[in-house]
Amino acid sequence: MADKAREERKDEQQAMAMSAEKLRDLIRQLDIKVDPAQSKLEREEEEEKKAVHKFxxxxxxxxxxxxxxxxxxxxxxxxxxxxxxxxxxxxxxxxxxxxxxxxxxxxxxxxxxxxxxxxxxxxxxxxxxxxxxxxxxxxxxxxxxxxxxxxxxxxxxxxxxxxxxxxxxxxxxxxxxxxxxxxxxxxxxxxxxxxxxxxxxxxxxxxxxxxxxxxxxxxxxxxxxxxxPVSTCRYFHRSLNPKKLMETGFSQKLSASDLAKLTTALRLPPTPSTPGLRLMRKGDVGQVRKLLNRFLKNRYEIVPVFKTDAEILHWLLPRDKVVWTYVVEDKDHPGRITDFFSFYSLPSTVLKRGTRGKDGVKKPASAGKPQPAYKSVNAAYLFYYGTKEDYEVTLTSSEKEACESAKKEKALVKSKKNDLIKERLQSLVADALVLARDASFDVFNCLDMMDNLMFTSKLKFGPGDGYLRYYLYNYRARPIESPKVGFVML
Ligand SMILES: CC(C)(COP(=O)(O)OP(=O)(O)OC[C@H]1O[C@@H](n2cnc3c(N)ncnc32)[C@H](O)[C@@H]1OP(=O)(O)O)[C@@H](O)C(=O)NCCC(=O)NCCS
CATH class of the missing domain: 3.40.630.30 (Gcn5-related N-acetyltransferase (GNAT))
Structure with a gap:
C-alpha cells in the first residue's frame, strides 16, 4: 500500500512538473483528428453549394x-x-x-x-x-x-x-x-x-x-x-483509457513517456464526489420528468417534451449494458431529487488496427498486418441531464452601481446564475466520468450541444473530427446554435 501511495505521489509530481503548454498539447492529441475538422466543415459547405439533390x-x-x-x-x-x-x-x-x-x-x-x-x-x-x-x-x-x-x-x-x-x-x-x-x-x-x-x-x-x-x-x-440542417453539433471526447485508445488508432500515437504523463493527467478520483448521488429508481420517475422538462424548456430551443412518466421510465430508468442514470437526492430533504444525469453505451467495432500520426490523420494498417488486439472501443455517450437553474441571485449595491442600467443588471444576474449552473454541471459530469470508467468504458463522448461547453474544457474533453447535423422534415426553422440544442438522438 505504502509503495502504491508513493508511486501515485511520484506520478502526480511528474504531472505537475509538466508545463501547462505540454499538457494542453497532450490533451489536444486526444482529438480524433487535430483540426482539419474546421476546414472539412468549410469544404463540405462549399461542395454543398454546387450539389444537385435529385431526391x-x-x-x-x-x-x-x-x-x-x-x-x-x-x-x-x-x-x-x-x-x-x-x-x-x-x-x-x-x-x-x-x-x-x-x-x-x-x-x-x-x-x-x-x-x-x-x-x-x-x-x-x-x-x-x-x-x-x-x-x-x-x-x-x-x-x-x-x-x-x-x-x-x-x-x-x-x-x-x-x-x-x-x-x-x-x-x-x-x-x-x-x-x-x-x-x-x-x-x-x-x-x-x-x-x-x-x-x-x-x-x-x-x-x-x-x-x-x-x-x-x-x-x-x-x-x-x-x-x-437546423443545427450542426461537434463531437467531443474524453479519454478514460488513453493506452487502449492509442493502440486502436482512435487517438494519436504517443511515446511511452508522453503516454504515461497523459495517463496521469487524465487520472480521475477514485469515487464520485456529489453527496446523495445514487442510481435512479422507479420511484424517482415523476420528479425526474418535471426536472428534465423544465430544464430543457428553460434553456434550449429544440427539445423533446416528455408528456408521461412512462416515457421517462422507458428512456431513463437504468437498463443493464444500455443506459445509466444517476440522481442526486437532497440530504436535507430525503426523497427530493435535485439533479440527475445519464449516459448510454454505444461501442464501436475495431475493424482494423491502425495508428494516428502527429498530424492527427488516421493510418489504417496495410493488408496482411495482424488483426486488431482489441475487438471494440467501449464508448459512453452523455444522454440527458437536469439541474436547478432558478438560482436566487442578488447583486450587491456596488455591483448594481457598476451596471449603470437595468439591462446590464439583468445580464449580470444571468451570468452569475450560469456560473452556478456551470459549477454544478462540472461536478456532476466529473462524477459521470468516474462512474463510466468504473463501468469499463474507454472514452466518454458528447456533442457541443446543451450546456456541455460549460464542462468540456475543465474536464479534459477534446474536440473530435465528427459532426452531427440535425434536420427537420416539413418544418422550416431558423438556425439553432449547438448550445441551444436540447434533443439527444441515439
Ligand atoms: C446511408 C446509406 C443508406 C446511403 O446509401 P447510398 O447507397 O449511399 O445512397 P443511395 O444511392 O441509396 O441514395 C442517394 C440519396 O440518398 C441521400 N442520402 C444518403 N445518405 C443519407 C442519409 N443518411 N440520410 C438522408 N439521405 C441520405 C443522398 O443525399 C441521395 O439523395 P440526393 O440525390 O437528393 O442527394 C448507406 O450509405 C448506408 O447504409 N451507410 C451506412 C449506414 C449509415 O451511414 N446510415 C445513415 C446514418 S444517418
Whole structure:
C-alpha cells in the first residue's frame, strides 16, 4: 500500500512538473483528428453549394441556399386521400418490404447483424458502430411505438434482411411550438446495395406510413451535409483509457513517456464526489420528468417534451449494458431529487488496427498486418441531464452601481446564475466520468450541444473530427446554435 501511495505521489509530481503548454498539447492529441475538422466543415459547405439533390430537391425541406427567417411547416397536413395507399415499388422483383418485429428475438438478431456488418463507419473504415440487441430494443420500443414504422427490406428468395429504416413517435418543441413528430433513425443499406438510389425509397416508404398516422413532421440526424440542417453539433471526447485508445488508432500515437504523463493527467478520483448521488429508481420517475422538462424548456430551443412518466421510465430508468442514470437526492430533504444525469453505451467495432500520426490523420494498417488486439472501443455517450437553474441571485449595491442600467443588471444576474449552473454541471459530469470508467468504458463522448461547453474544457474533453447535423422534415426553422440544442438522438 505504502509503495502504491508513493508511486501515485511520484506520478502526480511528474504531472505537475509538466508545463501547462505540454499538457494542453497532450490533451489536444486526444482529438480524433487535430483540426482539419474546421476546414472539412468549410469544404463540405462549399461542395454543398454546387450539389444537385435529385431526391432531396423534391422533399419538403429548405433549400441549402435558403436563408430561413421564419419558423413553420412547408406544407399543411395532407388529407387521407392525398396519401399513397400502397407501398412504393422496390427496384427489383427480388426484394420485398417487411416489418422488423421488435418483439421477436430472432428478428432483432437479424437487425443487429445487418447493422453490425453495414452501419455507420468513420471516414477511414477503422471503426463501425455496434449497437447491441438490448440497445436496439430500447431505441425502437418507446411508449406508443408503431410496429409498422420499423421498415425492412428482405431478399425475396433467401429472406435475408438487406435494408432498414425506423421511425418512433415523440413530441418535439421547436422554440415555442410543440409538435407530434417521428424520429427517424437506423437507416442502413447492405453494402451490396449502395449507390442504387434505394435510400429515397426507404425514406419515402417510412414517410408514407408516418403520414397514415396523421404525422407530418420528422426529426433526424446525419453526419453529412444535406439540405438543410437546423443545427450542426461537434463531437467531443474524453479519454478514460488513453493506452487502449492509442493502440486502436482512435487517438494519436504517443511515446511511452508522453503516454504515461497523459495517463496521469487524465487520472480521475477514485469515487464520485456529489453527496446523495445514487442510481435512479422507479420511484424517482415523476420528479425526474418535471426536472428534465423544465430544464430543457428553460434553456434550449429544440427539445423533446416528455408528456408521461412512462416515457421517462422507458428512456431513463437504468437498463443493464444500455443506459445509466444517476440522481442526486437532497440530504436535507430525503426523497427530493435535485439533479440527475445519464449516459448510454454505444461501442464501436475495431475493424482494423491502425495508428494516428502527429498530424492527427488516421493510418489504417496495410493488408496482411495482424488483426486488431482489441475487438471494440467501449464508448459512453452523455444522454440527458437536469439541474436547478432558478438560482436566487442578488447583486450587491456596488455591483448594481457598476451596471449603470437595468439591462446590464439583468445580464449580470444571468451570468452569475450560469456560473452556478456551470459549477454544478462540472461536478456532476466529473462524477459521470468516474462512474463510466468504473463501468469499463474507454472514452466518454458528447456533442457541443446543451450546456456541455460549460464542462468540456475543465474536464479534459477534446474536440473530435465528427459532426452531427440535425434536420427537420416539413418544418422550416431558423438556425439553432449547438448550445441551444436540447434533443439527444441515439
Ligand atoms: C446511408 C446509406 C443508406 C446511403 O446509401 P447510398 O447507397 O449511399 O445512397 P443511395 O444511392 O441509396 O441514395 C442517394 C440519396 O440518398 C441521400 N442520402 C444518403 N445518405 C443519407 C442519409 N443518411 N440520410 C438522408 N439521405 C441520405 C443522398 O443525399 C441521395 O439523395 P440526393 O440525390 O437528393 O442527394 C448507406 O450509405 C448506408 O447504409 N451507410 C451506412 C449506414 C449509415 O451511414 N446510415 C445513415 C446514418 S444517418
Amino acid at each position: 432531396w430537391s423534391t422533399q419538403p425541406v429548405p433549400k441549402s441556399s435558403e436563408q430561413v427567417t421564419k419558423d413553420g411547416p412547408l406544407h399543411p397536413p395532407l388529407a387521407p386521400e392525398e396519401i399513397r395507399q400502397e407501398p412504393y415499388d422496390l427496384p427489383s422483383g427480388a426484394m420485398e418490404w417487411c416489418v422488423v418485429d421488435v418483439e421477436s428475438a430472432d428478428e432483432m438478431k437479424e437487425l443487429y447483424t445487418l447493422l453490425i456488418e453495414n452501419y455507420v463507419e468513420d471516414a477511414d473504415s477503422m471503426f463501425r458502430f455496434n449497437y447491441s440487441v438490448e440497445f436496439l430494443t430500447w431505441a425502437l420500443m418507446p411508449p406508443g411505438y408503431v410496429p409498422d414504422w420499423h421498415v425492412g427490406v428482405r431478399d425475396k428468395e433467401t429472406k435475408q434482411l438487406i435494408a432498414f429504416i425506423s421511425g418512433v413517435p415523440l413530441d418535439i418543441m421547436v422554440r415555442d411550438k410543440t409538435m407530434h413528430m417521428a424520429e427517424i433513425n437506423f437507416l442502413c443499406l447492405h453494402k451490396d446495395l449502395r449507390d442504387q438510389r434505394m435510400t429515397p425509397l426507404l425514406i419515402k416508404e417510412v414517410t408514407r406510413r408516418i403520414h397514415h398516422k396523421g404525422i407530418f413532421q420528422a426529426v433526424y440526424t446525419v453526419g453529412k451535409l444535406l439540405p438543410k
